[in-house]
Amino acid sequence: MANEKKAVIVGAGLVGALWAVILAKRGYQVDVYERRSDFRQAGYVGGRSINLALSERGWKAVEIAGIREKIAAVAIPMPGRMMHGTDGSLTYQPYGEEGQAIYSVSRGGLNIELVNIADEFDQVRFHFNQSCLGVDLDNSSIRFEDNRTGVQFAIESDLIFGTDGAFSPVRQSLQKLPRFNYSQHYIDYGYKELSIPANADGSHQMHTNGLHIWPRGQFMLIALPNVDGSFTCTLFLPFEGGASFENLKTEEQVMAFFEKYFPDVIPLMPTLVKEFTENPTSALVTVRCNPWHYRHKILLLGDASHAIVPFFGQGMNAGFEDCTILDALMDKFEENWPAIIEEFNANRPEDANAIADLALLNFIEMRDKVADPKFLLWKKIEKHLHEQFPKEFQSVYSMVSFSHVPYSRALSEVARHEELFGKMLEIKDLENNWNGPEVEAVFREWLAGN
Ligand SMILES: Cc1cc2nc3c(=O)[nH]c(=O)nc-3n(C[C@H](O)[C@H](O)[C@H](O)COP(=O)(O)OP(=O)(O)OC[C@H]3O[C@@H](n4cnc5c(N)ncnc54)[C@H](O)[C@@H]3O)c2cc1C
Known part of the structure; x- marks a missing residue:
């Protein structure tokens, strides 16, 4: 029963790992199943932007997890955006008041820190290399396959949290239900990660404390600083059409494109063509759905219920806020899960839809309006x-x-x-x-x- 204080979490990404910490602090026995191997040993596979912008909503959750100081020590404040014109000119726009900033943090570092904190609790068990195949809703039973052995098995739980990301197999099981609303929308833009290495002395090649943007009307390049002196850059570009990924196939095309639109980054990116050729071009999706739960026993959180485009830097922050809201509802309803989930699902999807819309609007602002x-x-x-x-x-x-x-x-x-x-x-x-x-x-x- 749910009041036995037991829960299963599917997905040990940013939201799942944080949620495990919060439940463990309240004395829950938590089993966390994760498809990947233990990234603390195997190394965190990059991609999906190696760093992320952490802002106020995220910090609150980091604080509840008790790792504020640890994360703050390796977070780089970005109090404003630094715009790069085609002529190499720089314009700085503060994001807020003096003292306010968003922070560049390492995705892998944050995820590992959250898993470590959760793992310190005796009653939290991580099960890596276990891929969720789906949920048998009526029995509250989750099917898994062990990636190493191929063995399939099922576990039952009266309290299941699906934090398994934008393509959540837990959500896919809910999608089969009548009256389950679901939409996914891909924008016509893709993204590719590139990098600017550190100077020989480990310092940054550009101004450290800023989110760098090269707004170019229909597309843009951004760069966030890393603590090792490098920058992770992301090029957002249409898949097809004039200036697009489909038209950047050869070394000549890539160089001509950068010379025309981003001449100031060429000297900073010694491996530009190699990275452009080898790094994947990824798609950007918005996922909306409702309800987020099934019979108050299975609840979707984070990208599993609300994946958004990254232009407001809020996807993780919103997922973390899901956790802090639930944490407060646990106090309000004295851990009565049907009541918690009922209230959460009555209010939170409206906010998730709103940040999805705001993120889409902010793309236009970043790529076009800022200039x-x-x-x-x-x-x-x-x-x-x-x-x-x-x-x-x-x-x-x-x-x-x-x-x-x-x-x-x-x-x-x-x-x-x-x-x-x-x-x-x-x-x-x-x-x-x-x-x-x-x-x-x-x-x-x-x-x-x-
Ligand atoms: C380019 C880009 C830039 C971004 N920048 C920012 C930013 O600056 N700030 C911000 O707040 N957000 C940002 N985001 C959004 C952010 O990455 C997501 O919102 C966040 O990762 C969601 O966390 P999550 O735990 O819900 O999902 P995920 O991080 O996707 O984690 C899901 C976990 O579930 C596991 N999993 C998946 N399938 C299974 C399965 N079948 N069985 C078991 N486990 C499974 C995965 O391995 C993973 O560990 C960005 C996203 C992109 C794409």
């Missing part, structure tokens, strides 16, 4: 409004990255803020009148009208 003078003016307006009315005005970016405001509220603010922007632009000589009565009047009127 637009109108966008830069809006950023200035946002900054002044926040300075003048700190309690009443927060940018959407800040709400998402530096607060715990529900994602659905942040999404609903997008249209409201656009309206405010339009009104601010009507003020004469705005840039010399930030503290004038008109700005305040327009702002107050907008506030009152909403």
Whole structure:
């Protein structure tokens, strides 16, 4: 029974490993089944961006897991974005106020740290090399295959968490149910990882504390710093069409493309062509589904229930927030799982859908708008409004990255803020009148009208 404090977690990725820690802290006996071999010994296979941006929602979960200090010691603050023009010019835009930053952390380092912490609890058992094949829903029984022996077996549990990622076999079993809503949507863009190595002395070749972006209208390159002095770069490009992966097949084509759009990175990437040729081109999917549970016994978390495109740097942060919300609901409902799961499923999918939409919107902002003078003016307006009315005005970016405001509220603010922007632009000589009565009047009127 669920009140025996036993649970099974399928998937020891970022969310599954964190969730194991939280359950273990509450005295649960937890069995975690993972398809991969133990990456603490086998080494963490890279890909899917070797580093990730960790922001406020993620930090809260890292704190609950008790590893804030450990992660903070190897996290690189990125207080703003550094834009690279085609002419090599650099423009810096802070993300928030002084002291606020998102942080570049190693995906593998964080995952290993979470598994280590979970493993310190006697009642947590990790079972590596075990691939989930699906769930027999009526018996609450999960089928596995041992990757090394090919032996198949099943285990039963009254409390199962599917944290097995965007292509979750646990979710696939739920998808067969009548009235299970599911959608997956691939954008027309793919991504490829490239790297900028460290200088000989281990320092970074570009400014360390920033998320570097080369916005090019229909596509972009980004780079996040690593502690070893290197940068992990990700090129987001359409699969087909003019400038696209399908048209970058030969060394000449790759070099001509980089010379035209990203000339400043060529000297920084000595193995550009090799990496471009050898690294895979991966797809980007948004997954939405509902309900996230089956009879309050099987619950999907993280990418298994809400995979999103990476342009807001929120996929992991959102998955971590699932865990912190559930943690609070465990207090609220005294670990009565049907009540916890009922409330979680009543509210959380709306927020997951909202961050999925915000992430898609942010792609347009990153690849295109960040270089637009109108966008830069809006950023200035946002900054002044926040300075003048700190309690009443927060940018959407800040709400998402530096607060715990529900994602659905942040999404609903997008249209409201656009309206405010339009009104601010009507003020004469705005840039010399930030503290004038008109700005305040327009702002107050907008506030009152909403
Ligand atoms: C290019 C890119 C950049 C990103 N950047 C960011 C960022 O900056 N910030 C951010 O917050 N998020 C980012 N994300 C999103 C983030 O990677 C995911 O949201 C996060 O990894 C989700 O964690 P998860 O544990 O739910 O799933 P996963 O990390 O996918 O983990 C799933 C686990 O389940 C295991 N598994 C899968 N199938 C089975 C099976 N059949 N049986 C047993 N185990 C199984 C897998 O091996 C894995 O260990 C990015 C994603 C991409 C693609």
